[in-house]
Amino acid sequence: MAAERQDQALDGALRRVLDAVARTGRASVDGISAFGYGASLFAESFFWLFRGRSIRQPVRVNMIFEEMMQIGIMAIPIVTVLSLTIGVMLAIQGIYTLSLFGAESRVTIGIALSVTREFSPLITGILVAGRSGSALAARLGTMSINQEIDALRVMGINPVRFLVVPPLVAMMVMLPALSYWSDLMALFGAGVYVSLDLGMSLAAFFDRVIEVLTVNDLLHGLGKSVIFAGLITLVAVVNGAGVTGGAEGVGRVTTRSVVQSIAAIVITDMLFVFVTTR
Amino acid sequence: MAAEVAVSDRPVLVEVEHLITHYGRRKILDDVSLKVHEGEVFVIMGGSGSGKSTLLRYMLALERPTSGTIRVLGRDVVNSRPSELYELRKKIGVSFQGGALFSSMSVGENIILPLMEHTDLDRKTMEIMARLKLEVVGLAGFENLMPSELSGGMLKRAALARAVVMDPKLLFGDEPSSGLDPIVAAAIDELILRLRNALGMTVVVVTHQLESAFKIADRLVVLDSGRVLVTGTVDEVRESSNERVQQLLNRRVDDVELDPEAYLKRLTGS
Numbered sequence: 001m002a003a004e005r006q007d008q009a010l011d012g013a014l015r016r017v018l019d020a021v022a023r024t025g026r027a028s029v030d031g032i033s034a035f036g037y038g039a040s041l042f043a044e045s046f047f048w049l050f051r052g053r054s055i056r057q058p059v060r061v062n063m064i065f066e067e068m069m070q071i072g073i074m075a076i077p078i079v080t081v082l083s084l085t086i087g088v089m090l091a092i093q094g095i096y097t098l099s100l101f102g103a104e105s106r107v108t109i110g111i112a113l114s115v116t117r118e119f120s121p122l123i124t125g126i127l128v129a130g131r132s133g134s135a136l137a138a139r140l141g142t143m144s145i146n147q148e149i150d151a152l153r154v155m156g157i158n159p160v161r162f163l164v165v166p167p168l169v170a171m172m173v174m175l176p177a178l179s180y181w182s183d184l185m186a187l188f189g190a191g192v193y194v195s196l197d198l199g200m201s202l203a204a205f206f207d208r209v210i211e212v213l214t215v216n217d218l219l220h221g222l223g224k225s226v227i228f229a230g231l232i233t234l235v236a237v238v239n240g241a242g243v244t245g246g247a248e249g250v251g252r253v254t255t256r257s258v259v260q261s262i263a264a265i266v267i268t269d270m271l272f273v274f275v276t277t278r
Numbered sequence: 279m280a281a282e283v284a285v286s287d288r289p290v291l292v293e294v295e296h297l298i299t300h301y302g303r304r305k306i307l308d309d310v311s312l313k314v315h316e317g318e319v320f321v322i323m324g325g326s327g328s329g330k331s332t333l334l335r336y337m338l339a340l341e342r343p344t345s346g347t348i349r350v351l352g353r354d355v356v357n358s359r360p361s362e363l364y365e366l367r368k369k370i371g372v373s374f375q376g377g378a379l380f381s382s383m384s385v386g387e388n389i390i391l392p393l394m395e396h397t398d399l400d401r402k403t404m405e406i407m408a409r410l411k412l413e414v415v416g417l418a419g420f421e422n423l424m425p426s427e428l429s430g431g432m433l434k435r436a437a438l439a440r441a442v443v444m445d446p447k448l449l450f451g452d453e454p455s456s457g458l459d460p461i462v463a464a465a466i467d468e469l470i471l472r473l474r475n476a477l478g479m480t481v482v483v484v485t486h487q488l489e490s491a492f493k494i495a496d497r498l499v500v501l502d503s504g505r506v507l508v509t510g511t512v513d514e515v516r517e518s519s520n521e522r523v524q525q526l527l528n529r530r531v532d533d534v535e536l537d538p539e540a541y542l543k544r545l546t547g548s
Contacts (some may be wrong), residue, residue, distance in 0.1 A: 010495035055361075057395075142381070151378035154338050156390050 010167045025085050034242075038234040041160060045168050048161040057158065063166040071167070072174030076181065077135040078131070079246035086119055087111070087189025094190075095197060106200055108208040111190045113217060120182035121221045124267060128175055129261040133232040136167055137257035140240025143249035149241070168233045174228035176222040181264055183221065224272050235261040285496065288315040290349075291448055291480050292337060299329075299336060299344035299353045306332050310346075319474055319481045322493045324501035325526065330484045331375070333501065334452055337482070339363055346502050352449060365413070371441030373477075375452045377433035379425040385412075386421030389440045396444065411439040415469060421485060431462035435469070442473060449473065451483045455490050463487070467494050488527065492516075500526065 026127040072075050094107040140163060152159045161163045239257040243249045292314035299307040307329045314320040324330040335341050337348055339355040353366050353396050379388045389408040393399060399407075405421075412418050415435040425433060434454055441449055454470065455463040465492050474481050485491050491498055492512050494522055500507040500515060507526075508518045513525065 057364075071302075096514055125510045146381070147378040148380055150335075150340055151372070151374055152339075153340060154367055154370070154372045155395070157362045157391070157395050176442075 007249075034238050035124060038051075038238045041164060041234055041237060042168075042220060042230065044160050045165045048158065048165050049169065057161060059161055059165045063162075064169050067166045067170035068174050070135075071170050072130065073173075074176055075128060075178060079127060079178050079182050079183050082123055082127065083120065083185035084189035086123060087115065087186035087191075088193045090114060090119065090186070091190040091193040091197070095194070103158045105200070105207075107194060107198075107213050108205060110213045111194075112209040114185065115186045115190070116183050116217045116221045118221070121179045121224045121228065122265070124175060124179045124182045125232065125265045126262055128171070128178065128229075129232045129265060132167075132171070133236040133251055133261045135255050136233065136236040137240040138250055138254045140180055140237060141243035141253050144241060144243050145246060145250065164233070164237050167236075168230070170172065171203055171229040171233045172226055174224040174263075175232075179222055179225040183218070211267055220276060227268055227272065231264045231268060232261045235264055285315050290314065290319060291316050291351055292346075292482060293346045293349040294333070294337065295459045297333070297343055297348065299332065299341070299343045299346075301332075305439065307336070307343075310501070310504070310506055312499050312509060314480060314482055317384050317474070318479065318496040319483065319494050321495035321498035321535050322482065322484045322501065323486065323488075323491045323526075324499050325486060327503070328486075328501040330486070330501050331452060332504075333482045334450060334482075336398040338364075338370075349520055368432055368444065369446055370448045370450065371444065371446035372450045373437040373441040373452065373457070374432065375456070377425065377437040379433060379436055381425050383425075384421065385417070385423050385425060385428065385436050388425065388436065390422070392440065392444050403422065408439075408443060411443050412471075414442075416465070427453050431466070433457045434436075434458070434466060438466070438469065442477070442479070446478060447480060449479045449481045450465075451481065453485055453487075454483060456485060456487055463490060464493075468495050481512060487513075488529075502526070 047057055048057070091107065094110045095104050098104050098107055098110075140149075143163070149159050149163070150164055172179050187206070187209055191202050191209075194200055194205050195202045236257045239253040239260070243253045245252070292312075294310055294312050297307050297310040298305070310323075310329075310333060311358050312320075315464065319513060322330045322333060324440070332341075336343055337350060337355070339348075339350075339358065343356060346356075351366060351369060353362060355363065358366065379385065380391070383391070386405070386408055389411060390404050393404045395408060398405070408421065409418065415438050416430060417435055417439065420428070420432070420436070425436070430438060436452065441451075449470075451470065455466040458466065470481055470483065471494055473479050482492075483491075483494065495512055497509070497511050498515055499509040500518075502522055507520050507523050508515055510518075514528065518524070
């Protein structure tokens, strides 16, 4: 009797372990297939962008501009506010840190490089992921549930061309543009604080910034933005298109899309820096 | 009888042969075959879960079957290349259950969309064509409203207008008159008949509503649990000796015979 019970307990434990292994395996396969789906969407988008016109199925330019308006222009106020704030914050921290060595006047180097190479692209990316990535995931999710994507397909309208290419292109143009704007605003914010705190004139601050910065630093930041733009869009599309379970499902994929795209941005950022800077 | 011969002499526009499909491991359609002839209103009828909407999705090449062939307008849709499907889809119209109008566009823009995508007409002409179709479905003057501002019946009618704006040879409708009050539902049934008669369309309708099915159908197929119970004209289906068909027609509740012990077992889940 006791032996039997022991057998059963062992059985149960074994089953739990096997279940866990199966779950891990399934999650890995799902992850890899989502990754592959994203990559194929990216390739297909470029096919439609460059070859669509020749097979009489062009990408509509006005849709790209509409998306640019939504993703880029409408985000300018919040990007401005956050960038100014981050500029001031960096100036305060920089001056405090350097005051330990009595080198406050060197603060411009740290600010100029960290803003253009890191803070602007990262903060703009996170902001746009939360603002536009989530909206895109929610929109595609809702469309998928309402059979609107099926409707497109049976009308002979390719959903990738119609729904993915416009936001993808708009994102890849507007995110670097916003990031550049964020550079300017953060540097301005920092400049104002530095000039008030250290008595350095704003002109002198920007003189130093320009002295320190190279085109390479700017391109480093803007190049990252382009990659972030692709990631945000594809994560949103893969999540939105894979929605199941009605309105609740749309909420779930929207949240997941934001979390995943921010994670993707931060990890890619580290890899990018590792590859290009060391 | 003479009319029957005439129908079967006409060309076949949709042909499904031995279709078997699965959803995961579950079998959804089991050896379904049917033919739709030119100019007829063909109704696919069945209760919920009978597989009728699934069958429609396969006919529209939205899914790939496990086995079997599906030919639409003479083209094998299972093995078609994307470019061939693209050409085929310009010739068919589909109205989905909830309308599936694009919520970011006005009703008029929704109806114009297929024309913008597939024709080189100028904007003015397209607008006139869209208004013409809205007129047909009784929604004239609603082109500037957004889909969210329409009622359920209006959405379904707008969806029909969008489905027929390219004057397709073949029109598919998924539950076009379900979930509406009897008067609106009857109006939509009338509309489908008018589209067939006036524009010479062949219509395939999926529905669970008996009245509507019997009113519009030239021929119908009754599905149950993924199998074809009976195919034929309205009268043939009415007179079918199949017990399950009679059950469906007379709205008798399914009496599942279960012995008490099995019932208890199912409830306790052991």
